[in-house]
Amino acid sequence: MAAHTGELTEQAAAVRIEGLVRSFGDRRVLDDLELRIAPGEFVALLGRSGSGKSTLLRALAGLDHGVSGAGMLEAPRNASVVFQDARLLPWKRLLENVTLGLPGPDAAERGRAALAEVGLEGRERAWPIELSGGEQQRVSLARSLVREPELLLADEPFGALDALTRLRMHGLLRQLCERHRPAVLLVTHDVDEAIALADRVAVLDEGRITADVPVEVPRTGGGPEQAALRARLLTELGVDVEVPA
Numbered sequence: 001m002a003a004h005t006g007e008l009t010e011q012a013a014a015v016r017i018e019g020l021v022r023s024f025g026d027r028r029v030l031d032d033l034e035l036r037i038a039p040g041e042f043v044a045l046l047g048r049s050g051s052g053k054s055t056l057l058r059a060l061a062g063l064d065h066g067v068s069g070a071g072m073l074e075a076p077r078n079a080s081v082v083f084q085d086a087r088l089l090p091w092k093r094l095l096e097n098v099t100l101g102l103p104g105p106d107a108a109e110r111g112r113a114a115l116a117e118v119g120l121e122g123r124e125r126a127w128p129i130e131l132s133g134g135e136q137q138r139v140s141l142a143r144s145l146v147r148e149p150e151l152l153l154a155d156e157p158f159g160a161l162d163a164l165t166r167l168r169m170h171g172l173l174r175q176l177c178e179r180h181r182p183a184v185l186l187v188t189h190d191v192d193e194a195i196a197l198a199d200r201v202a203v204l205d206e207g208r209i210t211a212d213v214p215v216e217v218p219r220t221g222g223g224p225e226q227a228a229l230r231a232r233l234l235t236e237l238g239v240d241v242e243v244p245a
């Protein structure tokens with residue numbers, strides 16, 4: 001398998017996966033999977049618990065060397081990952097957390113700008129422990145985006161936040177993505193989150209993408225088109241819902 005060559009043979013794709021297989025023991029979690037993401041495109045990945053979403057994300061992040069198959073997995077080398085927990089270093093101040101490993105004499109300046117972008121201007125010298133969960137996730141986003149990744153991989157990044165904070169983070173993430181234009185793969189359990197954020201929603205089931213639906217409806221407001229898309233995605237996830245007329 002041509003894993004993580006870092007070379008994109010096709011200009012139009014930031015991520016190109018064909019024939020991806022990942023087995024644990026004799027169980028095929030990813031089975032001949034195909035997925036493409038265009039540069040700047042925001043794709044949400046839905047799937048039942050245990051369907052392999054995190055496994056796919058880890059493969060894309062280059063964190064899994066056990067993938068196989070006759071196909072290919074092409075992804076930009078400068079992918080950045082945001083997890084459910086912010087994973088900040090508690091013994092480093094916020095600015096250092098954001099700029100750690102960032103090359104160049106302007107690293108601190110870029111770090112400050114990134115913190116300002118996520119609404120944490122003036123908090124550069126704070127310690128992670130002084131921050132709420134939502135604020136810590138803001139730092140985690142700043143740490144990712146300051147590296148200007150071509151691909152942002154997010155694994156349930158708002159899963160641990162309260163509903164109100166989650167909504168605020170949705171607005172922030174959309175804003176940041178519109179400004180920086182990375183390709184995004186967002187793993188989520190939340191159909192409404194997928195519709196609120198993504199250009200396309202892919203459903204993972206039995207190791208494959210079983211539905212791949214563009215979001216061409218109003219994202220919020222609960223109108224009939226949004227309700228129909230919601231019902232369709234829930235049905236794809238095996239949840240019985242009445243499809244609105």
Ligand SMILES: Nc1ncnc2c1ncn2[C@@H]1O[C@H](COP(=O)(O)OP(=O)(O)OP(=O)(O)O)[C@@H](O)[C@H]1O
Nearest residue numbers: 024025029047048049050051052053054055056189
């Ligand atoms: N390192 C591992 N060793 C053995 N089995 C694993 C390993 N990693 C994942 N699995 C199995 O692969 C399957 C898919 O796991 P994965 O974490 O990718 O699912 P998921 O869709 O992200 O689930 P959730 O939504 O609950 O987080 C699960 O059955 C899991 O037990």
